[in-house]
Amino acid sequence: MTRQALFALLILALDAAYLQQALLLPLPFSSGEPGPSLMPLILVLTLGVGALGVLVQELRGTADHEEDEDANFSLRTVALIALTCGFVWAFEPLGYWIATLLYAFGVAWLFEQERLGPVKALLTSALIAAGIAAAGWLFFVTLFELFLPEGQF
Numbered sequence: 636m637t638r639q640a641l642f643a644l645l646i647l648a649l650d651a652a653y654l655q656q657a658l659l660l661p662l663p664f665s666s667g668e669p670g671p672s673l674m675p676l677i678l679v680l681t682l683g684v685g686a687l688g689v690l691v692q693e694l695r696g697t698a699d700h701e702e703d704e705d706a707n708f709s710l711r712t713v714a715l716i717a718l719t720c721g722f723v724w725a726f727e728p729l730g731y732w733i734a735t736l737l738y739a740f741g742v743a744w745l746f747e748q749e750r751l752g753p754v755k756a757l758l759t760s761a762l763i764a765a766g767i768a769a770a771g772w773l774f775f776v777t778l779f780e781l782f783l784p785e786g787q788f
Contacts, residue, residue: 640693646686654679669779711745718742730786735771739764 657679660672722738729737743760751759775781 637693640690643686643690643693646682647690650679650682650686653682714745715742718745727784728787731772731783732768733786735768736764739767 653675657672657675660675661670663670663673663676718738718741722734725734725737740760740763743763744756747756747759747763750756772783775783
């Protein structure tokens with residue numbers, strides 16, 4: 636059994652535990668509204684389908700294991716993990732706008748600077764971050780009528 640197959644099994648086990656917790660929430664649309672379990676159930680379904688796809692490919696031997704620099708654990712991977720941890724930590728104290736803008740800018744810059752170069756990537760990443768933050772705010776505040784943290788400023 637390959638490392639990818641073992642990782643897919645781990646994801647499936649964690650996904651099952653997450654599903655168990657998500658089912659404790661009110662079911663989506665039971666009261667006519669999406670409800671708090673909609674996004675966790677979508678995530679469970681997405682992770683489950685992805686992990687099953689990887690597992691099936693690994694067990695059938697049809698997975699493509701092309702060795703390239705993106706397949707290895709790289710500095711970009713560490714940076715993405717650090718950015719995500721920073722976003723989770725900063726979301727409440729900095730508020731939705733600042734935390735989301737910084738996170739989306741950081742992630743976009745990591746990918747855009749390779750394609751466009753570091754200087755052009757700054758403007759592109761700023762535009763991407765603004766679009767993501769505005770779309771997220773409209774989605775949660777307008778559609779779901781949720782209040783996002785404003786920060787402690």
